[in-house]
Amino acid sequence: MKKLFVVSLISLFIDTAQTESNLEGIWIGASNPERIFKLTLQNDVYKAFEIDYSTLELMNDESFRIDPYKKFAISNNEKMSLLIMQKDIAINENGLVIYRDYANTDQKMYCLNDWQGKMPTSISNRVDQLRISAAKHCLGCNNNECKMKIWPEGNEKEQLLCKNIFCKPQKNVKKSIFMENDYTSGKNTAIFNYSINERGKIFNIEVLQTIGSMSKRNSEEYISELLKTQQYLPLIIENKSYKIINLRGSLSWNLRKQY
Numbered sequence: 001m002k003k004l005f006v007v008s009l010i011s012l013f014i015d016t017a018q019t020e021s022n023l024e025g026i027w028i029g030a031s032n033p034e035r036i037f038k039l040t041l042q043n044d045v046y047k048a049f050e051i052d053y054s055t056l057e058l059m060n061d062e063s064f065r066i067d068p069y070k071k072f073a074i075s076n077n078e079k080m081s082l083l084i085m086q087k088d089i090a091i092n093e094n095g096l097v098i099y100r101d102y103a104n105t106d107q108k109m110y111c112l113n114d115w116q117g118k119m120p121t122s123i124s125n126r127v128d129q130l131r132i133s134a135a136k137h138c139l140g141c142n143n144n145e146c147k148m149k150i151w152p153e154g155n156e157k158e159q160l161l162c163k164n165i166f167c168k169p170q171k172n173v174k175k176s177i178f179m180e181n182d183y184t185s186g187k188n189t190a191i192f193n194y195s196i197n198e199r200g201k202i203f204n205i206e207v208l209q210t211i212g213s214m215s216k217r218n219s220e221e222y223i224s225e226l227l228k229t230q231q232y233l234p235l236i237i238e239n240k241s242y243k244i245i246n247l248r249g250s251l252s253w254n255l256r257k258q259y
Contacts, residue, residue, distance in 0.1 A: 022087070023039050023041075023046050023066065023068065023085070023087075023090075024039055024040055024041050024046070025038070025039060025100060025103070025153055026038055026039075026051070026100060026153050026154060026156055027039055027048070027090075027098040027099065027100050028098065028099055028100065028110075028156055028159070028160070029096070029097070029098050030096075030097040030098065030099060030110070030113045030114075031096075032114070032117060033053075033120075034160055035050055035053070036050065036051040036053060036156045036157070036160075037049065037050055037051065037063060037098065038051055038058060039066070044067070044069060045065050045066065045067050046065060046066040046067075046068065047062050047065045048062065048063045048064045048065065048066070048098075049061070049062060049063060050063045051156075053157065053160075056157065063075065066082060066085070066090070067082075068082070068085060071085075073092045080092040080093045080094055080096075081093040087103045088100055088101065088103040088104040088105075089110070089191070089250070091250070095252055097113050097250065100153070101150050101151070101159065102150060102151065102152055102153050104150070104248070106193070106246075106248075107147070107150050107246055108150075108193055108246050108247060108248035109148040109150060109159075109163065109167065109246060109247055109248065110248050110249060111148075111163055111167035111168070111247045111248070111249060112167075112194070112247070112248075112249025112250075112251070113249055113250050113251065115172060115226065115227065115230065115251065117168065117169075117172065118168055118169045118170060118171065118172045119164060119168035119169065119170055119233075120164055120168070123164045123165055123168070124170065127165060127233060130165050131165060131166070131235075131237075134161070134162065134165050134166075135237055137149070137158070137162070138161075138162035138165065138166055139162075139166065139244075141237065141242055144198070144240070144241065144242055144243060145242060145243045145244075145245050146235060146237075146242045146243065146244050146245070147244070147245060147246040148162060148163070148166065148167060148244060148246055148247065149162065150246075166235065166244065167196065167232070167244060167247055168232075169230045169231060169232050170200075170231050170232060170233050171229075171230065171231040172230060181218075181221060181222075181225070183214060183218060183221075183222050183255060184213040184214055184218070184255070185213065185255050185256060186212055186213030186214075186254070186255060187212050187213065187252070187253070187254050188210065188211065188212030188213055188214050188219060188222075188252065188253055188254075188255070189210065189211045189212060189250065189251070189252045190207050190209065190210045190211075190219045190220075190223060190250065190251055191207070191208050191209045191210075191248075191249075191250045192205055192206055192207045192208055192220070192223060192248065192249060192250070192251075193205070193206045193208065193247065193248045194206070194227075194247050194248070194249065195243055195244060195245040195246075195247060196232050196235070196243060196244045196247065197243050198234055198235070198241035198242065198243055199234055200231055200232035200233055200234040200235075201228070201230075201231070201232070202224075202227045202228070202230060202232075203224075204245075205220055205223050205224050205227070206220070207219050207220045207223070213255075222255075223251060226251075226253075
């Protein structure tokens with residue numbers, strides 16, 4: 001068995017950007033903490049302005065801009081290639097992600113883009129109490145399965161609160177783990193759907209797109225092994241355990257082997 005060290009990448013490698021024509025609207029930046037932006041089209045360029053989380057007021061200063069035709073984004077006078085641009089997710093060459101779940105046709109909530117991210121301390125200290133009051137607002141449950149509510153545009157603050165309460169891990173991925181399979185070294189990116197079972201473990205990973213040294217199947221196996229150390233608080237409502245099944249995410253990694 002080989003010991004592999006996982007090194008997160010800031011950059012993604014995609015041959016050509018996928019461009020969606022209408023990007024206007026409210027987006028969330030997958031940073032820590034996450035930020036809310038409004039994109040507006042001006043002279044064939046999308047300009048992004050941050051929305052203050054507390055007041056929901058639009059800030060005056062431009063945060064970044066996107067040129068979907070020349071396929072680049074500009075932030076702080078730095079030009080970055082636009083690697084992927086779809087109606088519900090965008091990623092630049094530095095691995096920065098913006099997304100909007102209300103535009104996702106499969107009604108999936110984007111909850112994972114950093115295997116070192118976890119539930120904020122302000123939430124984890126009182127998560128049991130918060131889940132009791134938030135479950136009816138954030139979840140739709142049937143039998144033993146729950147789906148995260150996909151909020152309409154303009155309710156990003158509610159969406160982020162639900163996300164932090166129900167689909168952020170308590171414990172994140174270990175920096176060094178043992179892998180059962182011998183995976184190809186190199187840089188990779190994967191976009192995928194997944195679920196969280198009644199024990200608070202990720203399962204049912206389905207890779208939708210992969211770029212890099214690994215095949216789609218190997219990426220699926222690799223992510224499954226990688227995320228098996230991640231632990232979520234099991235979802236229990238009125239003494240009954242539930243799965244959360246409508247989640248999506250993206251990860252980038254650079255696999256280097258040490259024997």
